Amino acid sequence: MSDETVKPGNFIRDIINTDNQTSKYDQRVHTRFPPEPNGYLHIGHAKSICLNFGIAEDYPGGKCNLRFDDTNPTKEEDEYVNSIIEDVRWLGFDWADRLFFASDYFEKMYDYAVQLIQIGKAYVDDLTADEIREHRGTLTKPGQDSPWRNRSIEESLSLFEAMKNGKFENGQKVLRAKIDMKSPNLNMRDPVMYRILHAAHHRTGDKWCIYPMYDWAHGLEDSIEGITHSICTLEFEDHRPLYDWFLDALGTYHPRQIEFARLNLNYTVMSKRKLLKLVKENFVDGWDDPRLPTLSGMRRRGYTPQAIREFADIIGVSKSNSTVDISLLEHCLRDNLNKNARRVMAVLEPLKITITNYPEKHIEWLEAENNPEDAAAGTRKIPFSRELYIEQEDFKEESPAKWFRLAPGKEVRLKHAYYITCTDVVKDASGKIIELKCTYDPHSKGGWTEDGRKVKGTLHWVTVEHSIPAEVRMYDHLFMTADPEAVPEGQDFTVNLNPKSLEIVTTCRIEPGLAQASATERYQFLRKGYFCLDPKHSRPGHLVFNQTTGLKDSWAKLENKSQSI
């Protein structure tokens, strides 16, 4: 670990440093990542995970718990618990033996609630949900006390116990904190602490029929676990007074809640509701569709944990709402893949060429480096022969300005192989180019000559005989517009879906070594981008690769520029 990898500070670390200086928590630093298991994790969660676990890693003795906030049995499932565990682990974080569930504390929470009733700070309310809403008032009008607000402590106590014992129907009664119905902060207008839910919980089964609300439960969870800094997103800022009120009323250990801005990315959506719609209505291929910003989707797409962690570090942490440009994420991805991905050759849309002066049936095994960024990656042997495929787009009959790929009479280099010159263009009856005749320079073996002649263009290629077929899935942004939520009146964000976000290329020919491609390895298809095996659709004999991301393409940029003039 070199000292140049020191992470930039942020306002949360400033707070922690100050707390350490004053020994507020005896130099302890203990955070937690508290997902509700009601959906799959996405890149926005990764920001929070990296923040919480990252802080724990960076302070001596720091710890971070993985805690499921499973207080609503109607929405939570084990499937989500499992995927969340897998995703956090995949990112490379470790919670040792500190995997917790809010539901582990239901008994303690119940006892605390009883305490609160006993000191006159909570009461059982018989009002219906509608009535409670009416009594709450509005943003500008104060609320009104419930008629049950001042019932006796004894009565609330026995009613609360009856609630727990299943004596009432859903919605018949709630337990509320007795705070202030006139508070300008709506969260303080006697918030509900417990509701009756006759529903099976994914862990506790039918043991409970009352379940704690977030505001009541969350601070207790933090308190019970000895969390020092409870980091959450901005929308909970208004809840902090409540968080503090409960813990103060109980006189129990009191962590500090700190809020930061959640991550937004352009050209995608992050809300659980929208992701769920895309999945359920089959706009995408499941939660792990490679176009989705879910961690499982990004993993399938070929993202590395390192790229995501680097991204999380680089975007910083603040309190201002912001939308990060997706190109920053892609930059982190390319940066990581460039250093680690093995280079191979694959032709996506083949154009056959015949080297007319190369002997028939002859095969040469040429040496090719696996990664110019990493000498330790070594070299491999690739076959070369008379009949080859190059990329269709690497040949133009009429070559434009600054074109240094193949054209009639033009010489280019075949990567790791020879210089070739195009001598003839073969077309079918419709005028379509179906083959190129070329000659090669036998003195240019390895792609270099002693005469120092300049050959600017270098193409990737495979042999007709040895290459194997493969399917390649090319991806583009899921949405055409930077802000998919900005939609004309009466329309839905799905109108902004990009119809070209997935393009399946079935004509691909890849170098023979890729028959043994590893499901965990990332490859750079030379000049085409980064690719990995699609774990969902690839099979031996029918290889399917996902394009993780393309390479920067300054030729395409040049072309676009000249077109737009």
Added chain:
RNA sequence: UGGGGUGUCGCCAAGUGGUAAGGCAGCGGAUUUUGGUUCCGCCAUUCAAAGGUUCGAAUCCUUUCACCCCAGCCA
């Protein structure tokens, strides 16, 4: 028009009274057996706006403006 927040380059983001870091994007140029990578240069006289305090203000004060969040028995 209640309360809580936030406004620094196209996008993030440092900066905490001493004269605007960095990254991404963009634009030039060099190197290159990937039009990749790498490298080098350019890219905020100005910090939402207006006043004020000060030798000195993005930082302090005043006023104004814009945007985000809150009226679930969701989290």
